[in-house]
Amino acid sequence: MTTATGTPAAARAAKRPAPRRPRGGIRGHEAAAGWLFTAPVLVLLALFLVLPILMAAWVSVSDWTGQGNPFSGGAHFVGAKNFSSLLTRDGLARQDLMTSLRNNFYYVLLVVPLQTALALFLAIVLNRRRLAGRGFFRTAYYFPSVTSSVAISIVFLFMFSGGGVVNALISSAGGTGPNWFADPDGLIHILLDKLGVHSAPAALANHGLLGQSWWDWLAGPSVAMTALIVLAVWTTSGTFMLMFLAALQNIPAEVEEAALIDGASAWQRTRLVVLPMLRPTLFLVLTLGLIGTWQVFDQVYIISQGNPAKTTLTPAYLSYTTSFNDQQWGQGAAIAFILFAIIVALTALQRFVLRERKADAG
């Protein structure tokens, strides 16, 4: 580790007329060192992030079937065929993609608000003054977030099995639990059935969008998907609770004292003082939640493999099976890009919606 005086830098320093401090030399070193220090990370990101995306972009417009090398003659350019058979042409590919989008949509619709609300609730209760066992509670709620999705999926498979923990609890309360991971009925369909609508009304069954009837679009999450939703809320709320707790600690005590003097009740203080101050964190949690829930893969891979009746199929899992199992690599890559576009679009939309409201309130 010698302090070598780099020649180009030294030369540049020498050219300067009478430098007051020998800064030029140090700056020259810094530039070289800066690139040297960032080079490994840049190379890794280029090789395993940028390059893969470019390769996948080519495969998504090719007919590669896993035979030979897709970059030297093993695949042919087919234009937007993979995308059109997924999005515009009627067929199994589009039907599966639309089913997976529907499933994931209901998953996001339930998981994001539930995990955010639960995390916020736990953080607010944990933040109370003079609370015994705060450390214990915080650890208990956070621990599921650090354990592996595989281990947690196994525990949930056991708990939600036909004769498992959850159904034992339900039957001890006098009910009969469903056969969770084998039950494809949608929650909205079940609710309609209870209300006396036993089969699809013709208006919904005969009309549709993108190859699916309205009746199918409006099925709601299946019972099996509901168990996956519970799993997601249970594992992720701890992380978000910590974020809310950190934000609550950043609110100065004077704010609360002022509200107290003004005679605000505990509920008013929470709703009118605390919640508005948590807005940036709320935004962060919603964004992370939205991005994470559109990527659900591990639990589907381990627990349900898209079953029963494709009601737990998600775009991420569909992309994987289309490529690795069916060898339709072009279509699998195309699904990945569609999913990417959805996540980007929804994140942008959410930014836009939350900004607007902020402007109105202000």
Next chain:
Amino acid sequence: MTLTERTARARKPYRPGQLSPRARAASYAALLLFALIYIFPFLIELGSSFKTDADATNHPLNPLPQHWTLAAFHQLGQQDFPLWFANSAFVAVSVTAGRILFDSMAGYALARLRFRGRGAVFSAVIAVMAVPSVVLMIPKFLVLNEFGIYNTYSGMIIPLIADAAGVFIMKQFFESIPGSVEEAARIDGAGVLRTFWSVVLPMARPALITLTVLSFQGSWNELSHFIVSRQSPQLNTLTSGVATLVSGQLGKGNQYPLKLSAALLMTIPVALVFFFFQRHIMRGTEGAVKE
């Protein structure tokens, strides 16, 4: 824990005042109920691992076995479980070591060294953080295949070392420490590399511990990358191996004690790391908010 608690109190954080006894009782009841919901599944996992198959099926709600048995663990020992465990440990340690070195170097350069293009490099790192990892599954397989490192340890380890979030954590940390010590080292004639290695890195201990814990936990729990980067059973890690145990060879029939004991054993290392370094993990998460 007590230290953070104390400093937090010194800064007088927002903590709502005295509650009525009824509201207090309700708070504790809610906290305890949720603690039960969060802890009970782990008790079930722990207890059922020592049960017989019939016992697990017939008394799912009772975490205590009727007859304690180590049968599930013996059975795991006869499977490839020890191999999976070794693979997981090797991959997690390699990934963590690589991330510590490269992330701290890049983080330091982005925080402290002035060079043309620094802003562009930082923007690139941030942009990369925004790409959803699930979208990269197929692309990663393509690139590993192309480089001829599919189904090798290198293919399993090297892509995971690319970690933009870690660079970000280290950059944030280096920006928060005063530059005077480095200045002193420079005046004493130490070069950039020497200053980094013997002055800056030792000071970065807290951030390095956070990074170590997050990296170890992340690579130990990683599943999707090991699904697309290998196919040989010899290269199974705990996550991919136990996944085959669940969905593949045994079918969905039963053998819950076997699966739960596998889940239990694979949780132990991260649980140990968690309880030893709890403060650092939580700080990492809170850091996302506090910056």
